[in-house]
Amino acid sequence: xxxxxxxWRNIRQRLLTxxxxxxxxxxxxxxxxxxxxxxxxxxxxxxxxxxLGYNMxxxxxxxxxxxxxxxxxxxSKPIENISWDFYQQFLPAAERPDGVDGTFAAxxxxxxxxxxGDYFRGFRVIGTNTSYFDRLxxxxxxxxxxxxxxxxxxxxxFGGVLGATVxxxxxxxxxxxxxxxxxxxxxxxxDPFTVTGVLARTDTxxxxxxxxxxEGFYLQEGHAKPVEGEAGxxxxxxxxxxxxxxxxxxxxxxxxxxxxxxxxxxxxPGLPPELTAMGLRTAINEGRDGQAALPIAEIRMLLDLxxxxxxxxxxxxxxxxxxxxxxxxLVSMVGSSLxxxxxxxxxxxxxxxxxxxxVVVLIExxxxxxxxxxxxxxxxxxxxxxxxxxxxxxxxxxxxxxxAAPGTEMLLVPFLVVLAILAALLPALAAYRTDVAKWxxx
Amino acid sequence: MDTPVLxxxxxxxxxxxxxxxxxxxxxxxxxxxAADEHCxxxxxxxxxxxxxxxxxxxxxxxxxGRVIIDGIDIAQLDEARxxxxxxxxxxxxxxxxxxxxxxxxxxxxxxxxxxxxxxxxRDRAVRLLDAVGLGHRLDHKPSAxxxxxxxxxxxxxxxxxxxxAVLADEPTASIDPAHQQQxxxxxxxxxxxxxxxxxxxxxxxxxxxxxxxxxxLEDFNRAATGHRS
Numbered sequence: 001x002x003x004x005x006x007x008w009r010n011i012r013q014r015l016l017t018x019x020x021x022x023x024x025x026x027x028x029x030x031x032x033x034x035x036x037x038x039x040x041x042x043x044x045x046x047x048x049x050x051x052l053g054y055n056m057x058x059x060x061x062x063x064x065x066x067x068x069x070x071x072x073x074x075x076s077k078p079i080e081n082i083s084w085d086f087y088q089q090f091l092p093a094a095e096r097p098d099g100v101d102g103t104f105a106a107x108x109x110x111x112x113x114x115x116x117g118d119y120f121r122g123f124r125v126i127g128t129n130t131s132y133f134d135r136l137x138x139x140x141x142x143x144x145x146x147x148x149x150x151x152x153x154x155x156x157x158f159g160g161v162l163g164a165t166v167x168x169x170x171x172x173x174x175x176x177x178x179x180x181x182x183x184x185x186x187x188x189x190x191d192p193f194t195v196t197g198v199l200a201r202t203d204t205x206x207x208x209x210x211x212x213x214x215e216g217f218y219l220q221e222g223h224a225k226p227v228e229g230e231a232g233x234x235x236x237x238x239x240x241x242x243x244x245x246x247x248x249x250x251x252x253x254x255x256x257x258x259x260x261x262x263x264x265x266x267x268x269p270g271l272p273p274e275l276t277a278m279g280l281r282t283a284i285n286e287g288r289d290g291q292a293a294l295p296i297a298e299i300r301m302l303l304d305l306x307x308x309x310x311x312x313x314x315x316x317x318x319x320x321x322x323x324x325x326x327x328x329x330l331v332s333m334v335g336s337s338l339x340x341x342x343x344x345x346x347x348x349x350x351x352x353x354x355x356x357x358x359v360v361v362l363i364e365x366x367x368x369x370x371x372x373x374x375x376x377x378x379x380x381x382x383x384x385x386x387x388x389x390x391x392x393x394x395x396x397x398x399x400x401x402x403x404a405a406p407g408t409e410m411l412l413v414p415f416l417v418v419l420a421i422l423a424a425l426l427p428a429l430a431a432y433r434t435d436v437a438k439w440x441x442x
Numbered sequence: 443m444d445t446p447v448l449x450x451x452x453x454x455x456x457x458x459x460x461x462x463x464x465x466x467x468x469x470x471x472x473x474x475x476a477a478d479e480h481c482x483x484x485x486x487x488x489x490x491x492x493x494x495x496x497x498x499x500x501x502x503x504x505x506x507g508r509v510i511i512d513g514i515d516i517a518q519l520d521e522a523r524x525x526x527x528x529x530x531x532x533x534x535x536x537x538x539x540x541x542x543x544x545x546x547x548x549x550x551x552x553x554x555x556x557x558x559x560x561x562x563x564r565d566r567a568v569r570l571l572d573a574v575g576l577g578h579r580l581d582h583k584p585s586a587x588x589x590x591x592x593x594x595x596x597x598x599x600x601x602x603x604x605x606x607a608v609l610a611d612e613p614t615a616s617i618d619p620a621h622q623q624q625x626x627x628x629x630x631x632x633x634x635x636x637x638x639x640x641x642x643x644x645x646x647x648x649x650x651x652x653x654x655x656x657x658x659l660e661d662f663n664r665a666a667t668g669h670r671s
Contacts, residue, residue, distance in 0.1 A: 001549060001552040001553050001555070001556045001562050002556065002562075003556070005556075006553060006556070009542075009544055009545055009549065010544060012544065013543065013544025013545075014544075343542055343543075343544075346540045346541075346542055347542070347553065347557070348501075348525070349499070349501065349528075349534055349536075349540070350528075350529065350534070350553065350554045350557055350599070351525050351526065351528045351529020351530070351554070351557035351558060351603070352525065352529075352557045353521075353522050353525045353526070353557075354521070354522070354525075355522070356557065436496075436501050437492075437496050437501050437502060440501075440536065440540065441492055
C-alpha cells in the first residue's frame, strides 16, 4: 500500500467530513470559475466591438463613451443626431448629389450612417444602408455572412436584416414581417418591415441588432426632422420629384438626420493611418457639428477605469472565498487530529517515519483540494452553461458550458493545491510530532 | 545460547518528572533473546515493561547502553533509521490490538509492509491472514471483526515484514480467559512456523508459565525496585 493509498483510505475513513470539506472547496472554486469565465465573456463582448471594420465614430457632441456604447454596443441612449449635411461632408463626389467631394472625404474610406431610436421587442432597431454589411466587417476583416436570405437592397425601403440572436430568440426568418415601435417597446407601432436576411452569429453586439433600410426608417412617423418654412417641400432624397404611385417616396434631405457615422478612416498620402485618424478627429472635434470618438480608446479607458478594477475586486473576493475554503481543510484536519493522532502513533509503531506521516497528511489535503477543485471547476462551468442563454441575449456573445478563461482557470487548481498544502502544514506538523509512546500507552 | 536476535547491554533510561525529579526506569546490565527463542517477560505494574518495549523497538532511545537488534545497535541510530529497523526487524503486537479502524484486515497488513524495505506483497499478506484463519475476512474492517479476529489480524500484521522477533505487549490482557489460550497458541505457533523469536510481556503467571523461558523484569532491571514506569 502506497502513501497515496493510505491517504485515500484516511479520506474514506472520514467520509462525511471529507465530503463536506471538498464540497465547501468545490463551491468556492465554482464561484471563482463562474466569475472568471463570465468576466472573460464580458471583456470579450467589449473587445469584440472594437474590430468591426471601422475605427472612428462621429456623432453629436456629448459623451464620447456614450456615443461608443450606443453605436457599437447598442446599449445606452443615443446622445442626439447630427445633420445630414454634416454626414455628407464625409462622402466622396460620386456619392453626393452635388458631385463635389465632402470636406472630410479624403480622410474617409467608408462612412456608414446609422439612425437609432426605435425598438423591436426589446432589441435595438438600427436604420442604415447596404454599406453596413457590404463594407464593414465582423472583425479581423471577416465579412458578414448571412445564415439565411440576404442583405436588403437600397430600393427595398422596408427591408430588414436581423442579428443571429434576434432571429433565434424571436423565431423570425426571411419573408417574415416585423413592426418596430417608436422610442421604446411600448411606443407607437411603426409600419412593418420585411426580413430579407438573417446574419450568421458574429459573437458581437451585431447579433442583438435589428437593421432596417434607413430610407424606410425615415418614412416612419416622427422620424422626419421638422423644417421651418419648408414643410412639405417637394425635394426628394434622390433629387427627383414625386414618383406618383410607383412606390414610397424618400424623405427629403432637409428633413433627415443621422445618429452617428461609423467611419473607416483613409490614409492621406505620406501620412500613417493613425495620424490621419488623429487629424480627422481633431478637425471634427474642433468644429461645431459633432464629435469624433475612437472606440478602441474609449473602450480601453472604460476597461481601465471600471471593468479591470471590478474584475480585480471580484477576483479578490472569490480568491478570499477559496482561501476560506482552504481554511476549511485546516479546520477539518485539526478537527480530526485526535483520531488521527492515534492512527499516526500506530503507523509510527509499525515503522512509519515522521516524514511518512507528514506526507500522508499533505497528500490527504492535496487529494481534497484536487477533488474539490475539479468538482468545483465542473460545477462552475455548469453554472456558466446554465446562465449562458442570459449572457448571449444580453451581452451579444455566445456563452456555453465550454466557455473558458484559459489563462487564469489553468492556474486555479495548482493555486488550490498550494493553499491546501499550506493549510495542511499545521496538522501535518502535529502528525509529525505525535508522541508515539504516549498514544500507545493511553 | 544461539546468536541473539536481541541484546541489551548496560541500558539506562530515566525520565525527568514535572517537579524536576529524575526517575530511573530502566537499569539493565544485560539481556538477550536468541533467534527462534520464545520468552515470557513478567513484571508487575510499574516495573518498566512498556518503557523496555519502547526502547527495544526504538521508539525511545536509552540514555546510555546498547540495544542490538539482529546485529545493529539501534541506540546509536537516528530516529529515521531506528524506524526502518523497527519496520524490518521487529513485529509489534499491542494490548489493544491497535488496528487502523479505517482499513480492512488485508490493508492493515499491507500498511505495515509499506513501511518496510521490501515492496508491499499482497499475496504474502493474504497468506499470513490465511495462516491465522482469516482468509475469509480479508475485506472486513476491524469493527466488523470479533475481538479474537482482531488479535489475529494484529499477529499477521506483526509478521508482515518477515521480522526477526515479535514483541507482544500484554496480548491477552484485553480478552476473556476463554480466548487467552487461543491467542498464546496463535502467537507461538505462528512465530514457530515463521522462525521468529517471540518476547511476550505479561503480568499473568499462567500465560508466562507456558513459555520455555520465563524471566521477571525485576530480576534484571535494577531500577524496577521501588520505581514506577
